[in-house]
Amino acid sequence: MFFKRRRLWTFCTFVYYYLIVSGAVSWENQNATSKTNIQQIHREHNAEISIEKQMENELNSVSDLDEVCKRDLEIYANASSLFMECVVLHAKPLNFCERCVAKYVLASEAFTKIKNEHRCSRHLLRSDYLQVISKTNDFLKNLWNAGNCDNCFDTVKFNDTYALNEETRQFFQFYNQTKECFNNFSMVNITQASHSNDSLSPLCIKCKELYRKMYIQYTDLGSPSYLCVDVLEKMNVTLKIWSHDYHCNLHDKNKEAVIAISLFVCLLPIMFYLLAKWNGVKQYKQSLYR
Template sequence: MFSPQNILYIAFLCLSSDFFIFGDGVSESTGNEPLRSPVFHPDADPVLSLNLLSAFNDYSDISQYCKDLLDLFGKQYVTYVQCLVPAAQPVKVCQNCFIGYENLNKTFANISSNDVGPGGESCRDSLLRSDRLMLVFLLFSNLAGIWEKSNCQYCISRDAPSLTNDTLYFLAMLNQTYNCFDQYQQGNQSELCINCKNTYRDLNNLYSDMEKNETMCIDIEDAMNVTRKRWSKTFNCSFHNEENVPIIAVSSFMLFLPIIFYLSSFLHSEQKKRKLIHPKRAKSYSSLMNIQDKLS
């Protein structure tokens, strides 16, 4: 016996389609053949599937403003990640992706703020604290950690999202150095070492100053490491910095200081031994002479 609910369900299937879906997956016509008990399959009832989806969509009590803000955060997140991947090698995380991070940072600030929406509406609790995982906060924290570990704050101006003057000056000198490399690398490499020495030295001095002042990000650090590797290993050039001469002299003196100390101690001890042995020999010699005089 079919219940009224089953009869209505069968009638709905008959009106919506001329086929039944059976347990063996074979569709058969409903002509004069006896009816078989239909097996429920989600694809056989698209209306029911849509109703389930709409039910899940309506389940959340997040306002439309917070939904739009979350959607904007997702789009900016994807844009920033798509910028980070090609900027991984060579490293250009700060100079290529600072605009994407600035936009993402502003959107997250709006999400985490107490009142920024219409009528002072806040999405902080509904988007950041509504679930145990705190997924939105976790996603942003991972990207913010990459930004901080890259020291991008030293290369990006705080007043406006743009590269600092020191960073622009370093990139200009780096471009000048690479142009010199490209000009002479096809010929004799000894000419490259001679003609590009001054340009490379200026770049190296600028990097040393930025390193002391802590005004460089990962982009500058990686670019200088690659440049030094090309200079020393690829082109086999040597560079003696004049500022390192006093350091080398002091280091050499400190290295040989223990040797000098032990050598002087050894010579001093030998002199003491000679002074102590000499009187004994002289006394024995005088006593021997006295004995010989008595015998004679």
Template structure:
């Protein structure tokens, strides 16, 4: 009987020890997942600051941002005592540090509309660049190659004008297509920089169609003014006709009365 009780106590102790070890192991696993999220979130913040000017956040931080999303999702997958690891770190106080930091990263990514630079497949964010992004960067690289390869500043603008027009027109086309949702901030910043460069360096070089448009507008303004001046100078004013009565007619009128 005594031996049976001792065996039972040892058995229960083994179960308790094993359970404690499992809880500790699971707890350590949650801590590891939390630490992975902390590192990913810190790396994304650093990456965003490093690529804030010029803005290349979407292109250079997409992998790190994906790590933030994945590490946060992993905290929901790992379960301890019937509850996910995430529940052990959020909804416990007003700070909700993990949730706040994750939301900050999410908000920054969405404000930059970085998702517009990449492909969505099966409702999931991927790291593959969209066709619009690939095509835009292709036109931009061609334009910049022309700028960098042109040694003579006097010939840069006429030599690279066609490449600039191609880039500008394509950007306008995808801007109209995405008018309601907006464009990826990387592309917007590239185009703003290109416009600034071109307006500063090549403003005097215009397309022939632009010259025609300007000429026609000036002509439309001038023609009515010229016509009005000609009318004022050369059209003789017609004097009003005044009928004068003779003295004889006046005398007849008086005698008749």
């Protein structure tokens, strides 16, 4: 009996100490986990503070850049708007390449200045989702390139170094002379001219040589897909007045008739010779059968 009680006491003591040790270990684990969580919270808090400080520094930096980049931004805004205004005002007749090249150069120069300044480029060109300034510059450049405007000039660079190439300048000169001639003889009623098939309009006669020079210069410039839009527009307008409004023609119908008759007369001896030869061979073959 005594031994049974002692065993029971020993077992209870063992269980008691086991529970105490297990509780201590569990408490230490919980304490360690709690410490880890607290450290993690501190780290996250410090990271948030760091992000807030960084954002504050960025805002302060942008505020500092206002004075440095604001003027460049205003210059580009004014230059780009002036170029677009010039393009719209010269949309009909379409000649914005020659008329707006100075404003295009200024807008391109203003954008390049912003792009080359690192701080301005970082905050003005890449800080917003839409990238308004960059897309505005892309639009202006695409509009200029769509008109093949560079093909009108020898070079288009900064510092006002742009000039019409010699071929385009010569074409514009012939165009101005032809246009002046058209204006001098445009007093003739267009309706009468369009219904008159027997006689040509004075415009067709007096302006023919100038129009011929202009047309030849136009064909010498190259393919229409290569030409700048100013040249194409001037040629199309002039061709409409010449052919559609006054029904003029570079080739004289009387001269064409004379040339056709002359060729026919020249071919008559050859035709007579061939016919005579064919008839002679036919008669020779008939004599052989006799």
